[in-house]
Amino acid sequence: MELMIESSYDALSESAARLVETALARKSDALICLPTGHTPLGLFRKLTESPKAPERWRGATVVALDEYLGVRPEQPHSLIGWLRRELLDGLEIGNDRLLRVDPVHPEPSAACAALDREIEERGGIELTVLGLGPNGHIGFNEPGTAADSATRVVRLAEASIASNAAYWKARGGYEPEYGLTLGMGTILRHSKTIALLVSGAHKADIFQQFLRQSPSPAIPATLLKQASRLIVLADEAAAGKSEIRQTEDR
Incomplete structure (x- = not known):
């Protein structure tokens, strides 16, 4: 595990953008997996601010x-719709260069399995960018998720439902109960490099748990320590003070 402590959220976002751009320079037709949520917004701004960004992404595919x-993409609480507004449109990435599970597929389990096969057939994901959930979840891989879990339908944990409900309160009071997520096994098996982004003082406690604990389904993020290459980027607000420095030195 490579640990990078950045002075600010902006510095974290800049470092994350460099990782993405390096992956694209290494493989112009790369698969790049990107998360949703507040943490990656700074990264998305960095990626789209250059007028040459669409050209840089011309051969790439977003997972x-x-x-x-x-949830359909045109609905206000669609995560894919959000990703399109925040990033994909700015990079001029159409649906032909977006890999996802169709959330309204009549057989969602079959659609999940098909996505895993396509990722494998295309040689895997060059870079997977992730955020650390408040209960240690990764994507919608909630506590208790097995390290070999495939892409699948999941019931969201109460903490995730509450967090999501708070976010969507001003958008009609949407309270999702089920999600679709790349599995931890899919992420670990098919990602050449994983970047975990952690920002804000509200993530300090779970980040310390992540650092201290061995890989365990109880905190799905700890399973990332089994990856072939894991880069953890945290800002000082999330990293805290003395304990993180001791961890860095080991």
């Missing part, structure tokens, strides 16, 4: 980490 089950 969507997660989505709510049964």
